[in-house]
Amino acid sequence: MTGLLQLLLLVLTLNNLALLGVDRLRSLIRLITLQGVLLAGVLLALDHILLAPAVLIIKGGILPYLLNRTRRRIGAEPHLRPRFGYGWAVLAGMGGLLFSFWLEGRLPMPPGLFPPLLLPAALTTLFCGLVLVVGRVTALSQVMGYLVAENGIFLLGIPLMSAGAIWFELTLLLDIFVAVFVMGIAINHISDTFESIDVNRFHNLRD
Amino acid sequence: MLEVLFLFPLCAGLLTLLLPSRTVRRGLLLLVAVTHLVLSLLTLLAVGRGQTPSAFFGLMEPDAVGVLFLTLASTLFCAASWYGVGYLRDEALKGERTGFQDGHPFTNAPERRFTACLCFFLAAMTLVTTTRHLGALWMGIEGTTLASAPLIYFHRHQQSLEATWKYLIICSVGIALALIGNLLLSIGFYRPGLVMEEGLDQVGIFVDMAREVRASGFYGVQSPWLQAAFVFLLVGYGTKMGLAPLHNWLPDAHSQAPSLVSGLLSGALLNCALLGILRGHQIMLAAGLGDFSGGLLVFFGIVSLFTAATFIVGQGHYKRLLAYSSVEHMGILALGIGLGGSAVFGAMFHAVGHSLTKCMLFLLAGNILTRYHTLSSYDVRGLRWTMPMTGALWTAGFLAIVGSPPFGLFVSEFLILKGILSQGRWLVATCYLLALAVIFVGMSIPVLRMVQGTRPRDMQRAEPESACSVLPPLCLGVLVLCLGVYTPVWLENILRRAAALIGG
Numbered sequence: 101m102t103g104l105l106q107l108l109l110l111v112l113t114l115n116n117l118a119l120l121g122v123d124r125l126r127s128l129i130r131l132i133t134l135q136g137v138l139l140a141g142v143l144l145a146l147d148h149i150l151l152a153p154a155v156l157i158i159k160g161g162i163l164p165y166l167l168n169r170t171r172r173r174i175g176a177e178p179h180l181r182p183r184f185g186y187g188w189a190v191l192a193g194m195g196g197l198l199f200s201f202w203l204e205g206r207l208p209m210p211p212g213l214f215p216p217l218l219l220p221a222a223l224t225t226l227f228c229g230l231v232l233v234v235g236r237v238t239a240l241s242q243v244m245g246y247l248v249a250e251n252g253i254f255l256l257g258i259p260l261m262s263a264g265a266i267w268f269e270l271t272l273l274l275d276i277f278v279a280v281f282v283m284g285i286a287i288n289h290i291s292d293t294f295e296s297i298d299v300n301r302f303h304n305l306r307d
Numbered sequence: 308m309l310e311v312l313f314l315f316p317l318c319a320g321l322l323t324l325l326l327p328s329r330t331v332r333r334g335l336l337l338l339v340a341v342t343h344l345v346l347s348l349l350t351l352l353a354v355g356r357g358q359t360p361s362a363f364f365g366l367m368e369p370d371a372v373g374v375l376f377l378t379l380a381s382t383l384f385c386a387a388s389w390y391g392v393g394y395l396r397d398e399a400l401k402g403e404r405t406g407f408q409d410g411h412p413f414t415n416a417p418e419r420r421f422t423a424c425l426c427f428f429l430a431a432m433t434l435v436t437t438t439r440h441l442g443a444l445w446m447g448i449e450g451t452t453l454a455s456a457p458l459i460y461f462h463r464h465q466q467s468l469e470a471t472w473k474y475l476i477i478c479s480v481g482i483a484l485a486l487i488g489n490l491l492l493s494i495g496f497y498r499p500g501l502v503m504e505e506g507l508d509q510v511g512i513f514v515d516m517a518r519e520v521r522a523s524g525f526y527g528v529q530s531p532w533l534q535a536a537f538v539f540l541l542v543g544y545g546t547k548m549g550l551a552p553l554h555n556w557l558p559d560a561h562s563q564a565p566s567l568v569s570g571l572l573s574g575a576l577l578n579c580a581l582l583g584i585l586r587g588h589q590i591m592l593a594a595g596l597g598d599f600s601g602g603l604l605v606f607f608g609i610v611s612l613f614t615a616a617t618f619i620v621g622q623g624h625y626k627r628l629l630a631y632s633s634v635e636h637m638g639i640l641a642l643g644i645g646l647g648g649s650a651v652f653g654a655m656f657h658a659v660g661h662s663l664t665k666c667m668l669f670l671l672a673g674n675i676l677t678r679y680h681t682l683s684s685y686d687v688r689g690l691r692w693t694m695p696m697t698g699a700l701w702t703a704g705f706l707a708i709v710g711s712p713p714f715g716l717f718v719s720e721f722l723i724l725k726g727i728l729s730q731g732r733w734l735v736a737t738c739y740l741l742a743l744a745v746i747f748v749g750m751s752i753p754v755l756r757m758v759q760g761t762r763p764r765d766m767q768r769a770e771p772e773s774a775c776s777v778l779p780p781l782c783l784g785v786l787v788l789c790l791g792v793y794t795p796v797w798l799e800n801i802l803r804r805a806a807a808l809i810g811g
Binding site: 207208210213226230233239242243246249250253256257260268271272275278279282283286289290293294299302304305307 | 408409442443446449450452453456457460463464465466468469470471472473475476479480483486487490493494497498531532558559562563618622627
């Protein structure tokens with residue numbers, strides 16, 4: 101199982117860098133779907149058998165479906181509009197990865213808690229999510245950034261999960277689902293009101 | 308009792324979505340508010356007597372700080388609902404109209420959704436204030452964001468949508484960072500081979516573990532993880548609490564939301580976010596790392612005070628003025644709590660006074676907006692002629708919020724100053740007094756200009772103001788005044804116990 105876990109974490113890390121490099125909305129949603137599936141795989145590899153299907157359904161199925169439905173409904177532009185170049189974004193992601201490895205080496209790690217690669221993979225996922233939130237100008241890609249960042253936090257929490265607290269993990273998934281649902285509704289309104297989902301148009305409220 | 312406190316607003320919210328009659332929905336809202344207030348007061352009395360009410364196998368088990376914030380949230384919700392009945396009745400008559408901010412036509416969101424979200428918002432705040440499980444607290448705070456976002460977007464125009472989006476994204480990302488703080492705490496207390504206690508009073512378990520480790524004198528790997536955890540909790544919940552420089556969403560959301568929602572956001576929600584930080588501070592104190600967490604709170608407190616002072620001076624938008632005043636008061640709370648000692652009691656007292664006063668002022672701002680159709684303090688003149696009751700309360704509210712005697716905030720700000728001076732921190736005292744003085748002057752100019760001055764020519768001298776629009780802020784104002792002249796023994800008792808939990 102350790103070999104499988106390492107492989108999954110490696111693919112997840114590469115997936116993060118790919119997220120920052122793609123320029124099409126549909127590709128971004130596909131990569132987020134893959135991330136949900138990989139997370140479910142990591143859970144399975146770490147023997148969280150009850151939680152893995154729930155993650156697969158919500159993060160690998162329902163949430164990408166909601167994102168796709170919103171994309172279709174508002175007729176979103178196929179290309180993402182970055183605030184800075186894709187190359188710079190990928191470079192920032194790689195910087196985040198290196199920083200995560202450096203941090204793992206510096207922190208006094210509780211022995212036996214984190215399997216190898218998990219902490220850097222989680223931190224890189226979180227970092228890439230935050231880069232997506234600030235580095236893309238459409239409201240939909242900000243939601244996707246939020247989702248990726250949340251996936252990173254979820255990954256960080258996996259070694260701490262216990263069988264007794266599964267209610268918490270399930271409620272957390274429900275919370276994220278409701279958050280994305282509410283954000284989806286807001287994006288529909290933004291599209292109708294501003295005739296675009298470009299957040300650069302938000303300049304009414306300033307001091 | 309606690310089960311009803313949480314489930315009643317939740318079920319009422321769901322029922323509201325199904326009820327066809329507006330009158331019944333508004334009646335249900337009032338029923339929820341009054342029932343919740345009565346139950347909250349009973350819980351407060353029980354905790355005051357030393358009992359530990361518990362529900363859902365210990366998931367809800369409020370301590371003194373929690374029950375204090377629960378009662379505050381409930382009181383404000385009651386006032387806001389009372390105000391809301393009149394507000395919703397008036398709004399229902401208006402239909403589509405032109406926005407005075409941008410000239411575009413807009414309508415309101417369906418009233419049933421608004422009422423339901425108000426109930427969900429109350430349920431989420433109840434969970435936050437009554438639980439000592441850090442995960443449930445996090446979920447409750449995320450729940451408050453999701454329930455209150457549709458409330459901010461009640462008036463469906465561009466400005467409120469922009470404010471709602473900023474609120475949703477900034478607070479959701481901020482709260483996600485707070486979740487990392489929770490995880491880091493668990494990592495900090497992780498010991499290989501030791502099966503951790505699966506209790507729902509996580510704060511209590513962590514505090515006990517921290518004391519044990521402190522007593523053994525062996526910190527091992529714990530300390531950096533705990534410090535990192537507190538930083539994430541502070542940044543995460545601090546974003547929601549409106550601590551500068553993480554406050555960007557706050558002036559937008561508070562200025563664009565309907566006034567009763569602004570009152571709840573400012574008076575009740577910010578306290579809920581503060582509670583998240585207090586839980587982290589509680590654990591840090593037990594671990595002997597109180598100087599680290601206290602120092603950070605003092606730093607953010609001072610930054611918030613100066614940021615608020617900068618934006619309050621020359622602020623022409625009276626609801627943004629109140630929003631920046633909230634940033635100021637969150638700064639004062641962080642400062643008082645971070646200093647420790649006697650200042651913590653002052654901070655707890657300040658939380659009570661600020662919540663009541665700020666909700667009162669936002670409700671009055673709603674009355675002014677309804678009458679003058681402008682958010683510019685330059686265009687509002689002669690309040691004492693056109694709206695005598697609102698004008699008088701607006702002046703009283705201003706005096707209360709800037710900490711003038713005989714209102715409660717004077718007492719609390721003075722107690723915090725006494726706490727600073729007793730520690731000999733002259734630089735902090737100078738910054739505190741300087742910021743308060745600047746804010747006093749900065750707020751007095753627009754407020755007094757609005758009350759005084761000649762009324763606009765096209766405006767009638769005085770129209771009768773409805774009871775729903777005046778009595779709720781009046782009641783809140785009376786409470787703030789009473790706090791300044793007399794503190795009941797039961798309140799002092801609960802404040803002392805709350806302060807004792809967080810280093811007071």
